[in-house]
Amino acid sequence: MAEVRRAVRGALASLPAGSTVVIALSGGADSLALTAAVGFEGRKLGLRVASVTVDHGLQPESAEVAENAGRQAASLGVDPLIVRVEVGTDGGPEAAARAARYGVLADAALDVGAVAVLVGHTLDDQAETVLLGLSRGSGARSLQGMAAQSELAPGVALLRPLLEVRRATTFAACAAEGLAPWSDPHNDEPRFSRVRVRNRVLPVLEAELGPGIAEALARTAAQLREDSEAFDEMIDETIEDIVEHAEAGISVSAPALAANPAALRHRIIRHVVAAEFGQSLSRAQTLEVARLVTDWSGQTAIDLPGCRARRVGARVEFTAQP
Structure with missing residues (x-):
């Protein structure tokens, strides 16, 4: 007791x-x-x-x-x-x-x-x-x-x-x-x-x-939570500089995303979709969006839960699904 x-x-x-x-x-x-x-x-x-x-x-x-x-x-x-x-x-x-x-x-x-x-x-x-x-x-x-x-x-x-x-x-x-x-x-x-x-x-x-x-297992959870809180602070600081509102959605600077480590880049992508459209992305979906940044070769728009991602010049735009 x-x-x-x-x-x-x-x-x-x-x-x-x-x-x-x-x-x-x-x-x-x-x-x-x-x-x-x-x-x-x-x-x-x-x-x-x-x-x-x-x-x-x-x-x-x-x-x-x-x-x-x-x-x-x-x-x-x-x-x-x-x-x-x-x-x-x-x-x-x-x-x-x-x-x-x-x-x-x-x-x-x-x-x-x-x-x-x-x-x-x-x-x-x-x-x-x-x-x-x-x-x-x-x-x-x-x-x-x-x-x-x-x-x-x-x-x-x-x-x-x-x-x-x-x-x-x-x-x-x-x-x-x-x-x-x-x-x-x-x-x-x-x-x-x-x-x-x-x-x-x-x-x-x-x-x-x-x-x-x-x-x-409990120690692992505690350590991962500490890491995640640190990532969240980094994301909040980074997003202020690289995210802009776009027509019917939001856009992110592709060069700025590319300059970040993969772990932070992927978290930013998931955070943007969750915050703007209330949806969660799978890892496969996140990696597909990341290819618009790191492996851009004229891909068409990507359909995601609740939104669509596409490359427009030097930015990745996320817009609501029609």
């Missing part, structure tokens, strides 16, 4: 006294240990602490699980709120439930004027996220895992204070506090890719390569 409290203390230290924080409480060991620690540390820091339990109604006993989570939150001095919400189908059941859950958390935080929402993702969750990102092959950004702090809604931070805490520690913390965590049967359902990574892939890696794989 001391390890969990220490992690929470660091996350809460910068919040102003008297402010409100919300905990995402599922009733599982991770979120229950988090609730106990935030309740304890929050009182010492003069914070008002509330929990939100989202009942998706996806399992027969979900209402009972939510009520039990709320009771345990109240016993820890935390104001419990239970929200029942239907889950859509977009992107599959996992993605739909996650989208609904974060929507409820954002609404609840804004309703009570909370400055932060805390979720109980652990080091093990981070390692699983990195492996899933690796399987998608979508570059360093997908291998960064989850950020310790991001924005959930305007003025509301999303905090993950347990990203350096192992899942086994949260179970031990619950036992030490006399709390009864719920075991989600979906965590053993092999049709979910994350469950297969958790129950099959990581144990094999540990057995074949030795212990410490989860920690190594």
Whole structure:
């Protein structure tokens, strides 16, 4: 419990006294240990602490699980709120439930004027996220895992204070506090890719390569996030000088792009398309656009998600698809 409290203390230290924080409480060991620690540390820091339990109604006993989570939150001095919400189908059941859950958390935080929402993702969750990102092959950004702090809604931070805490520690913390965590049967359902990574892939890696794989994956995520933040700063500085608005789109100086290293050039291309058209480019699409800069031989326009790229003189123009 001391390890969990220490992690929470660091996350809460910068919040102003008297402010409100919300905990995402599922009733599982991770979120229950988090609730106990935030309740304890929050009182010492003069914070008002509330929990939100989202009942998706996806399992027969979900209402009972939510009520039990709320009771345990109240016993820890935390104001419990239970929200029942239907889950859509977009992107599959996992993605739909996650989208609904974060929507409820954002609404609840804004309703009570909370400055932060805390979720109980652990080091093990981070390692699983990195492996899933690796399987998608979508570059360093997908291998960064989850950020310790991001924005959930305007003025509301999303905090993950347990990203350096192992899942086994949260179970031990619950036992030490006399709390009864719920075991989600979906965590053993092999049709979910994350469950297969958790129950099959990581144990094999540990057995074949030795212990410490989860920690190594989490360290890799942290290092890649640092690299990405540095790249983002370089991109922001570079874009100011090489990007101009064009009719129905935006244009980038080809010589300036060519003068940059490939890694930065490709990131600028992806950033421009994402910022201007809200679309993500695959690596193959990014390389095809880069050829308009480094291997220009009169190619025709390239159709991309939401836009079209073409070489016009010394610039690469990106315009909306007609």
